[in-house]
Amino acid sequence: MSRSDYEVVIGLEVHAELSTKTKIFCSCPTEFGGDPNTHTCPVCMAMPGALPVLNEKVVEYAVKAGLATNCEISRDSKNDRKNYFYPDLPKSYQISQFDKPLCEHGYVEIEDDEGNLKKVRILRIHIEEDAGKLNHNEFGGGSLVDLNRAGVPLIETVSEPDLRSAKEAENYLRKLKSIFEYIEVSDCKMQEGSLRADVNVSVHKPGTPFGTRTEMKNMNSFRSIVRAIEYEIDRQIDVIEDGGVIEQETLRWDDVSGRTFSMRDKEDAQDYRYFPDPDLVAIRLPEDYIEEIRKNLPELPESRKERYTSEYGLSEKDANLLTASKYMSNLFEGANKICNNPKAVANWLLSDISRILNEKEMEPEQIPFTAEQLAKMIELIEKGTISSAIGKKVITELFENPKDPEEIIKEKGWIQISDEGAIKEVVMKILEANPQSVSDFKAGKDKALGFLVGQAMKETRGQANPQMLNKMFLEELNK
Amino acid sequence: MNITELTVHELKDKLASKELTVSEITKAYVDRINEKESEVGAFVTTYCDEAISKAKEIEEKVNSGEIKGELAGIPIGIKDNINVKGAKTTCSSKMLENFVSPYDATVTEKLNAENLINLGKLNMDEFAMGGSTEHSAFHNTQNPWNLNCVPGGSSGGSAAAVAAGMVPWALGSDTGGSIRQPASFCGVVGLKPTYGLVSRYGLVAFASSLDQIGPITKDVEDCAMLLNIITGHDEKDTTSENIEKVDYTKVLKNDVKGLRIGVPKEFYAEGINEEVKAKLEEAIAKYKELGAEVEEFSLDVAKYSLASYYIIACAEASSNLGRFDGIRYGYRTENYTNLRELFRNSRSEGFGEEVKRRIMLGTYVLSSGYYDAYYKKAQQVRTLVRSEFNKAFEKYDVIITPTSPVVAFETGSKSNNPLEMYLADICTVSVNIAGLPGISIPCGVDSNGMPVGMQIIGNRFEESTILNAAYTYEQATKFRDNYKPEFKGGAE
Amino acid sequence: MKVSKEEVMHIAKLANLNLRDEEIDKFTTNLEDILNFADIVNNAPVEGLTESFGVNENYNVFRKDEIKVFEDNEALLQNAPEKDRNMFKIPKVIQ
Known part of the structure; x- marks a missing residue:
C-alpha cells in the first residue's frame, strides 16, 4: 500500500482578526503592539462587575464576509459563552457563537489539483473574541500575561471537509485571505497572527468512511500549513499501515522540527458548557440592513x-x-x-x-x-x-x-547609452571581434544578429539601447 | 432630635430648612456606627473618617453654591458587591478580601453625581449566595431586632445597617430575593426593580439574567427617592432598558381605591409560618378597608420557579465566577508549582463552601449530557412563569404574597441543609425569574416581636404601582411609629 | 437521579476546584438532593414553549466603533498577585 491508495480529507477553521478600530466588547484600541496591558480596560481585563457591549462594526464586517462567501445571513443570532480555563482568557470563558452563527452555508471557488474550478463549502462564519498573549519570561522564570489582544474581534470561518490535498487547502486559504482583503474586513497578516488557520486532517481509502481526524494548530505561514498537512498525512498513513489507529486529538505544529506534537493535557477534560451569554441581548438583522451591506460590497x-x-x-x-x-x-x-x-x-x-x-x-x-x-x-x-x-x-x-x-x-550610473556615436563605437568593436558571426549572418543565419547584440549588451553592462544596437548592427551588416 | 432615626426625606427637609447641616448628619451616623457596629456587624469596611472630611467638603460647596441638589451630603451604605473606585469590593469573600476596585459601578457614579457620602461597604453572603449573611467569609451580621437572629441575606448587612440606624439608606442587590428577604427580616423597605431598570455595570455578577441593584430604606418615600437616583438607561449594560425616567416620589398618592389585588393561594399554602400568614391576612384586610379590590387566584408557579431559579442562577454563576482564577486579582494560593495547581488551589481556598456548591451545581447542569434536561428545561419554565404572570397582570394591578415563609431565624439554626435553605426562597424567586419588580414592606411583628414582610409584585416597569400600594398601606398602618428594633439578646 | 462520586470529581475538574475527600462526599449528597428537587422542571407543562434566555426584550444593542481609552491603567494592575514588566506573572506555561 502506498500514499496514493488513500484519499485525504481536509477542513479548515480560519480565524481572521477584524480591522475594526476597537475591540469586540469594549472601546479599547485593537492596534497591534503597544506596551503590555496598555490597551485594556475593566471589560477586557474581566474585572468583577464589568459588562460587554457588542461593537456594531463587528456585526457589519462579519455580514460582509458572509455575503462575499455566498453565505446565508442569519436573521436571528446571539452570543454564547464557551467556558474553559486558560491564563490568556481572562473571563475563563470566550464569548463566541454556538448554535446561531451570523453566517451559514456559503462557498468559495478554488482551483483544484487538476486546475479545474471547485466549490469549497463553508459551514459557518461566526464572531468571537481573541485571547491575550502569553510571553515567556526570560529573566524571572514563569510566563507573563499580556491582555492587549484579549477582546480583539475575530471571525471564524469553518469549511466543510471538502479539501483533498495540502495544495487545495493552501488555495482555499489564499482565496479566503484575498476575499477578506478585498472587502476590507481584515488585513490578514499571517506574520502578525491576524490570519490563522486550524487544520483538520484525516485519511481513508476511497469507498470507505472518513477516517478519524486530528486538528493542527500553530501554523503561521502558508508554507508551514502545507508542510504540516503533508507531514500529518504521512504520519496518519504510517500509523494505519502499521496497524495502528488514529486518535482524535489536537496537535501543535512545530515549524523548527517539522513535526506535530500532541497538545492537550489528557487530564484536562474538555467540555465547554456553551450557553447563551446573559450579558448580551439577541442580534436580529433586518433584511434592509443586510441588503444595504450587500449593495455596498467592494469589487470582488x-x-x-x-x-x-x-x-x-x-x-x-x-x-x-x-x-x-x-x-x-x-x-x-x-x-x-x-x-x-x-x-x-x-x-x-x-x-x-x-x-x-x-x-x-x-x-x-x-x-x-x-x-x-x-x-x-x-x-x-x-x-x-x-x-x-x-x-x-x-x-x-x-x-x-x-x-x-x-x-x-x-x-x-545605469542610464541607457542612446548616444549614436557611443553605440556605433561599440557596434564596430563587436563586429571586429566576431568575424565568424558576421559571415554567418551574411550566409543567412539570422540568429547571428542576436548573438552580436548580446555581446554588445555585455560589453556595455546592459546599458546600451537595444533597439539602437539592433538597427545599427543591421545597417553595418547590410552595408 | 435623634438624627439617625429620621428618614432621608426628613433629613432632606431639615437640610433645606437649615435645621441640620451635612456635617451634623454624617457625624451622627458615624457615632451610631461606633455605638452599634460591634453588636450588629453590618459592615465589611467603614469609611467614617473619609465620610467626615467628605461631609465638610460638601458642606462648603453647598454653602458656596458650587453644588446644588437637595440630597447633597446624605450618607449611604453600599453592599460590598458594588464597585466603588479606590475602595475594596470584597463580595464578603476571601477571594476578594484585598481587591481594590479600579472603577465605579454605574450606580456609584449616580450616587456621586448626587454627592451622597459613602459610609461603608456592607456585609453579605459570599458572592450574594445565601439568605442569612452567615455565608460571609468575614463575620456574621446580627439582626437589630434580635441579635441572636440572622438579618436575612444576601443583603443582610444593608438591611441590618438601615434597621440599626447606622446608615440612612443603602443599596443592595437581589438575584432571588436578596433585597426583599433581608428587608423583611429587618423590618425595613426593600425593592427589587424590574430587570433592566437599573444598570448592572459594576455589580459583581452572581447570575446575570436575574441580578438587579435596588434600594433598602426606612420607608417607602425614601425608597422612591433612592430609586429615582439609580435608575436610567446605561450604554454599558445592554440589558438596561432605554425607557423614559419616572419620578417615583410623584406616584405616592396614598390612595388604593379600585386597585386590583391578586392573592395567589399557592403562596399561602404549606410551609408558610402561621403567624406570617395571619399578618398577611390582616394586611390584605387593611387593603380592602382602604378601597382595594382583592381576589384570591391560582398561580401555581412557585415550585417550578424555584427549581428553574437554582438551575439558571447556578449555571450563570459557575461561568461568572470563572474569572476568579488567581491571575489578575484576588486570592492566590501559596501552594502551587504549576498552572493547574495555581487555578485549583486558589479557587478552592478562596471560595467558601456555599459558593463552591453552587459552582458545582451550575457546572453540572451545563455539562454535556445534562444541558437539555436541566438548563434548557429551566429556560422553558422561565417562559411559562412569565406567561403565567402576564395572565395574572391582565386581571390584577399587583400581587401580594409573604416575602418569606418565615421570620428571621436564629443564627446557626439552618445552615446545614442547603436544600432546606434554598426552599426558603420560594416566595421571592418567581419575581426574578419573570424579571418583575417586587417590594417588601413590614406588615407587623410576630409574637416574638420579629418583623413580618409583605411582598407586593407588579408588572414589568410598574414600580409606580407597587410603590403607591406600599406607600398607602404604610401611611395607614405606621409600622415605624409602632415598632422599633430593640437589639435584644446578643452577647451573654 | 443518582449522582456518582466520579461525576462530582469530573465536575470539580471542569470547575477547576480541588475538593477534599469529605467535600466530595458532601457535595455528592447535596447535588443529588438538589438535582432531585430541580428535576421537577421536567414535569412542568412547557411543551412547545421557547426558552427565555433572559427576561429582556432588547435586541441589537450595539456600541459605536469609537476608541475610548481607560484612563487609569495602573489601577487595572494594582491587584495583581504577582506582576513583572506590567504583565501578570504565572508559572511557566508550555504552549
Missing part, C-alpha cells in the same frame, strides 16, 4: 478578473494571478493608472516581482515599493532611458532600497 476578485481580461486584454491566467492578492491587484491598477501600459505592468508583476517574492518567501503585501515607483520604472523603459535588462536590476534594487527609480539609475 471575480469581477476584477473579468475586467482585466475584457478591458486590458490580459490572459485569463494572468488576470487570475494578479487578482489573487488584493495588494497585487491594487499595485497593478495603481501603476497602470500612471503609465497606462497594462501588459507591461502585468508582466513585471507576474515575472520578476513574483519571482523575487517567491525567493524571499514574502507575501505581496510585503512589497516595499509603491505603484508610482513601479510605473516610473516602466516609463523609463518606454522612453528608452533604461533597457529592460536594467529594469530588472531596478526592481531588485526597489526591493532592497525603495525609492524613485530615476534616482536609482542616476546613482548607479
